[in-house]
Amino acid sequence: MADRTSADNGRADGAAHARTGPEDDGTDPPAEYRTAELARAAGITVRTLRFYRERRLLPPPRREGRIAWYNEHHLNRLRTISALLARGHTLGGIADLIDAFEKGRDAGGAAELLGLESTLVSPWSQETPVRLTPEDLAAHFPDEVTSDNLATALDLGYVAVDGDEVVHVSRRLLDASTALVGEGIPLGAVLEAGRVVREHADAVADLFTNLVRAHLFTGVRELSPDDLRRLSDVMDRLRPLAEQVVDVELALAMDRRVRAELESWSRPDEPDGPDGEPRPEPEPGGEPGGPRPTGRSRSRPGG
Structure with missing residues (x-):
């Protein structure tokens, strides 16, 4: 009925299906998704997807018997909804925008927000999520998959639980973390370093966006x-x-x-002073940098 193909641009684990049929002219067929596949590709739960559909935030899927098939238009719409939610829009406001767009009211502004091809909506990162069983996760981090480390990874958004599997947000981050732990650095320390890097990365992102806002x-x-x-x-x-x-x-x-x-x-044998400078050598019978000793104990030239 449909051939499974590898999905690009951050979609999870080849979720898309390529539609084929008699009209195939040699060009790439449009990708289609079942409900669970679309939810994974959009980074949301199936329950959320169904909620959006009930709220009429998504156009109806193509039906093939009892199977609902979604396409790239649905995926881009879901990414747009997520981006608008992140920018402070409510679901009610988003629904109004979609309604205005589909009915032709304020078509310019609504179409621009819901155009679904905008760089503002598409993510900068092109990370590929990775689905892992508990055994896979343990193989990456032997003896390090503790409740504390899992809680930290969930809090950072590195992983999410989907049924019996764990979804890691980024293949590259997973590979880097695995390599660092393999070098002997505890996973807890790697995760804490990730938290600090996240804070600095947020500051850098603020800097560049503020430059654009302030000057352009x-x-x-x-x-x-x-x-x-x-x-x-x-x-x-x-x-x-x-x-x-x-x-x-x-x-x-x-x-x-x-x-x-x-x-x-x-220079391991040179203790540093309070300002990071090497301490001065002590005078005979005195403290480093202290008063010179007096009396016969100090030899004098010609004495």
Whole structure:
């Protein structure tokens, strides 16, 4: 009926199906999803997906007997809903926008928000989620899958529980964490480092978005459709620039830090003073840097 294909752009584990049929002309067929597959690809639960459908936030799926088939349009709509929720819109307000778009009212503004192709809606990250059984997780982190570590990973959003499986948000993060633990660093320390990196990454993201707001959209209180198109173009160009700046600065910082560590290891017998400077050598019979001793105990030239 349908061939299972590998899914790209962050979709979970080849969830999409390629529709085939007599009209196949050699071009790539549109991808389709069953209900559970669509929910996984959108990063939501099946229950949430059904709730959105009941609220008429999604157009009806294609029916094939008792099977509901969804397509990329449904997936993009779900990503748009998630993005609008993150920007402070309520489900009621989103429903009004969708209604206005579908009925042609305020078509320009609503279509721009719900255009579903915008860089503002599509995620910057192109991470591939990974589905793991408990045994898979234990194999990645032997003797480290404790209740505390699981709670921390859930709190950070690195993992989510889906039935009997665990979904890790990023293949690259999973591989990096596995490698660090393999080097002998405890998983708890790796997760705490991830929390600190998250805080710094949020600060860097704030810095770049504030630059755009302060210098390119000065005085703009509400984005018009033209503003949205311009902002989409700006953010699309900003993505590689921000990644380049962060990559270079991190590399330079690591160079500086490694050199400093090597220098400190090369002088293990020189205790540092309170300001990080080597302590002065003590005078005979006195404290380092203290008053010089007096009396016969001090030899004098020619004495």
